[in-house]
Structure formats: structure tokens, C-alpha cells
Amino acid sequence: MFCSKSSIAVTEGNLSQTPQEITKIRVIPSSESDFNSHAYYTKLLKLALDKTREQYGAAEIVKTEEMMVQDRFFIELNHGVIDVYWTVTSAKRELEAIPIRVPLLNGMMGYRISLILNERKHEFLNQDVTHFLNDMIAGQGHDWPDYTILKSNEMLVLGTSHYDSLIELLKRRRIDHFPRAINETLVEIETLQDDKLAVEPTMLIHYPSYIFFFVAKSKPALAERLEHGLKLAVADGSFQCVFESYINVAHLNNKLGITERVLLALENPLLSKETRKLTLPQLWQIKTASDC
Secondary structure, three states: OOOOOEEEEEEOOOOOOOHHHOOEEEEOOOOHHHOOHHHHHHHHHHHHHHHOHHHHOOOEEEEOOOOOOHHHHHHHHHOOOOOEEEEEOOHHHHHHOEEEOOOOOOOHHHEEEEEEEHHHHHHHHOOOHHHHHHOOEEEEEOOOHHHHHHHHOOOEEEEEOOHHHHHHHHHOOOOOEEEEEHHHHHHHHHHHOOOOEEEOOOEEEEOOOOEEEEEOOOOHHHHHHHHHHHHHHHHHOHHHHHHHHHOOHHHHHHHHOHHHOEEEEOOOOOOOHHHHOOOOOOHHHOOOOOOO
């Protein structure tokens, strides 16, 4: 056992017949709780579009005003209100839309360190894995794949609808810890500037988890464009440059002591057979870009 959100829509007709008609790609606006992730995924989207501009034509990314919870995005995707969405993948989601199987965070979403109450830090210092798994209640969004993943590994999990609610549940001791992706853990603890919160000191939860772009089934040519563009960016190193501009893995390891933690390896039963075939190096073994 071991542990964003935005959408995109294209104003186009039939992409496979008239790719030159792609002119505007709409994304929902960022929110206070995305902690700059919206800017990162938008930058990757623009990179993929720029890499394929000669073949498909220019595309402009614009923000809409509509905000939704995660489950709502796939409804809007299937109704043609939006055309692309980035989120953590699952077999169910890959049946609802076309996944672009290029992990946008190099698998980082599967490495998790929890937020806890500062006054309870001593409780986590000397705990064993069995106690952490069986007795500590984790908080997650009820519609996040992570909620199901943790429960399937027999962890105690309480779900709610909003990020702010989870922080409040933590402060009220309704949950004992709030697992976050390691980049989120550090960014949030520094951004929230709340003396009541702390980083759990000993555990590193891990399970295979990936964020993909998703495209409506009615837009296979758009999916092809994004996949082609991302793979070009991976091959020439520009993808890694964008990743490193957003996340400094060495800094995370220095601040969180990632490699010194007890590794709690969990299974992810939600992955499709196709996505299980992905092989990525351990996060801290990823080679840095030499020329950005």
C-alpha cells in the first residue's frame, strides 16, 4: 500500500475535417485553492498547441467565468460545453472521455504527505504504519479518485465537497490528516500561513496516480493534436523545462525529507490496463533539463 482542476473547450466545428478552425480554447479561471496549478497546466496546454501550430493552425487560450466541481466537468465535456479537462485519471474517466496518456506532473500526484494540526505533531512522530493505516482518519474530496484509493487500501477516509471544508474538518479534529501531493503540501503550508497547521513528519504515501488531459470523445483530432504536441515537448526537453519552472524536486526533498520518510506503498485499483503500462522513474530520479 502508499498517496486541480481546470477545463478547456475549443470553439470549433469538426476538428478532424477543418483543424484550421481551432482559434479559441477556453479554460475555466483559476481559483484560490489551485495554488498556481492552473497557470502550469495552461502553460503545458499552450506548449502542446505551439508545437503543433504548423500542422493545425494557431490557437488562443481564453478564460471563461464558470467554475465547477470535478464530477461536473465530465458532464460538460460530454455535452460539448467544454472539450478538454485535466485531472487525475481513472478507468471510469477514461471511458467517459479520451485520455492523453502523457503524465502532466511526472507521476507526482501519487506521492503524498499529509497536512496535520501542529499541536498534534508529537502524535505522528512515533507512530507505526499499522496505527497510521487503521486508526488515523484521512480527509479527501468525496469525488476525488484518491478518496476511493485510500478506502480500497482499508484506510479510514472522510469525504467532503470542498478544499476549505477539509481544512476546517482538520482544525475541528473530525479528520486526523489531509494527504496532499508533495508539491501541494509545501505550497499550501507556505501559502496558508496558518500556525495551527503543520506537515506530517514521518510518512510518505505512494500509489501510481497521473494527471492527464482529457478530450471529449467527439473530438479525437484534438486529442491527437495534444498527444502529438506533448510528446514533441517531452522529446525536445521543453516539457521538462516547464515542469521544473513549476516544481523543484530537489527543493521539495530538502524541505520535506522525502527520501528519509517511511514509504507506505498503496495499490491503485482505479487505473485502466492501458494506464498501468506506464513506467516512470521515482520522482527524485527524474533527470533535470540541461538547457531551459
